[in-house]
Amino acid sequence: MRAAVDAYRTMVEKDLVPESAATDNGVNFLSFTNGKIGQQSIGAFSIGSLVNDHPEINFGVTLIPGIEGGASSFAGGDNIVVTAGTPKLSAVQEFIEFAYSPEGQKILAQNGSIPTRLDIADQTLEGLDPRLQVAVDAIDVAKTPYTLLFNDLINSANSPWATFTNAAIFGDDVDGAFATAQDDMQAIIDNAAP
């Protein structure tokens, strides 16, 4: 992780990163679509939307390259949540089974979603855009961080993770950024325990 941070810092130092990157809060998340960007690190879900919504864009996909060769990725996803005590449990069950059936997977993939069942991925992606295959390959090398506090720790604009990436890449004190992020994350986890 240190090496990755250093790589990013080097890019900033060499003036390869636009000034606006330091305050990019994700408003222009998929800036790929305006055709002005050459390369973007982004979640695999965007492959589907580019394929379906922007057939005019010519793009290639690859895994994020590692510092010393190899590739990396992390896998997360959206959840199906069932509220406690619902009287329609059997209908929900039926829907989930359908979503994970070969037929359901196919429908999801056709609409730009990445296949979730690796065992039938080949079957699911058959006849679809080959670039979606990269997403399936990513799952092989992906790590999956797991927490109930994902929003607080990672996703929110004021999360320790968001603060950390900015501080580590654009700030002056990399060690401090690591230490602060560690402490802040721990504090959030500690406070969440009821």
Add this chain to the structure above:
Amino acid sequence: MTIAAVAPVAGATRRRSKAHQWKGLLYIAPAMVLVLVFFVLPVLFTVWMSFHNWPLMGQPKWIGLRNYSRMLSDTRFLSAIGFTAFYTVIVTVAIFALAFPLALFVERERRGVGVYRSIFFLPVVVGLATASLLWTWLANVDSGLFSPALRALGLTEHSINLLATFEGAFTTIVVMVVWKIVGFTMILLLTGLQAIPSDLTEAARIDGAGRWQRFRHLTLPLMRRTLALALILSITGSVLAFDQFYIMTSGGPQNSMISVVYYIFNQSFVSFHLGYGAALSIVLLIALVALSVAQLWLLRVEDER
């Protein structure tokens, strides 16, 4: 309309005055209902929530004062208080330092004074969120106004991202807020200035008081009430600041501009600690009331007998 001419009997008069009181209650009832429904009840409910661990989904659990005791060791909350206090002081000083000269400038009847007043007041009618968005664009490093302008003028070598550092972003926000608010404070101060009879100023001129002495010994003391009002409005507004930080910097860079309200928002609607957010809100409410009482007391005007 007819007026019945009834000979007033002692009993009738009393009955009528009682009916009169009921009628008075009836007239203020709508206002009372509004205050009750939209202020008193929500505050009471917030107090009730603050004694609970109250998640967005799931069952609230009574935890007594634990939400309150948690604040004392919540470093993020304490730093939010520190930042809010810092911001309040800077912004209030900046607004008054500019609003007073402006008020003095537009008080005197001169050519085009109406135009000046309108120009200074115009930003006030823009919403704070709208103004924030406007200034976010103005401060944008690539497509905005300030950075490219500075660069075009040769003052900076390449475009500087104003919002990327605390100093730059904080200055930009303070300037934006002053631009947005100063006209309102100016109008308030102007009414105070205009309430001072010109005879007093002239008497002071004859008494040999110079411009500054007149301001110090006459204008300021006679404007105590106006100043108290303007100060309370300004400080309350600053303590409750949220929109500009949320919109312009998302609390950044690196969470350095999380105000108290921003923190309450995050706790309540990002982390879904609704009980803790409620407790923080109650503490903020008490702090604001205390601040206002303190200011009124400092700027009190003794009853003139």
Add this chain to the structure above:
Amino acid sequence: MANATGMALRQVRKSFGGHEVIHGIDLDIEAGEFVVFVGPSGCGKSTLLRMIAGLEEVTDGEIEIGGRDVTNLDPSVRGIAMVFQSYALYPHMSVRDNLGFGLKMAHSSKGDIERQVEAAARILKIEALLDRRARPALGGQRQRVAIGRAIVRKPEVFLFDEPLSNLDAELRVSMRIEIARLHRELGNTMVYVTHDQTEAMTLADKIVVLRDGRIEQVGSPREVYEDPANAFVAGFIGSPKMNFLNAVAMPDSTVTVAGARLAPATRARAVGPVTLGLRPEHLVLGPSGDDDLPASAEFTEYLGGTRFLYARLADGQSIVAEHRDGPDVVPGQMVHLRCPKERMRLFAGTGERLR
């Protein structure tokens, strides 16, 4: 007389935005004189006073106080003090601080301020008020404080801008006497603006009658009353107002009014129409004869000590007469009015006095 200083205005003019309101005033004021500017509202008397005070810029001309040209000096260094109609007390200060404000601005020592404030308070008998907040309840007391503040400045010239207008009738009389006493005791030059001719007549050594930014007449109260320069002054000074009757000057130096023939002591310069001025208080009711003005009574006002009779001459001109003695007159009754011939005044159609 301590501190008494003369004053002079030389061709003083004032314009507001190109519109001239004071048209070249020349006036000399002797040291220690009490001068009253009087005139109807809008005549420029207050503007003129404010120009002397330095509160209004002088468009043209020169103002001298004690031989010193003060035209462009700051109000505070002109050697004047001013008392305003509104009192203009500093509402947030005690009476003591109000009185001492000017000295404080001049950086006088604390002991000095104390002494002078006490002295002024003694003159005005307001020692008891000193440590109260400003705004004594009574207008009279407020006006005393305002005058006290002027005294503390030890000015060469006192300026008063309608100082008694906000007081009720009774207080106005007593404060008027107070101001007269103050002038006697201090001996300063005082300039006083009022629209009230009683104040003007009782206080002034010299009355300046103003109209439309011009001086109509300067003179002692007796001079402006008995020897008015024109019909305006004659009509403005005196109450009830002088009767102005349309008359015709005859070759034999008599005048005819409504068919009656009168013989004033002065004679008109030429034969023809003139205005005959008769003061109500100089008219006497009497039996018919050949030198009287017959008039039919319309109504009377009974004022206790005196009565005003409103009547109409044969040609319809109205006339007012004051009478104290004799039986009451009833409406519709014919009366015969006489005036001593040296009291009759003749004016040309332009208002100019004929002597």
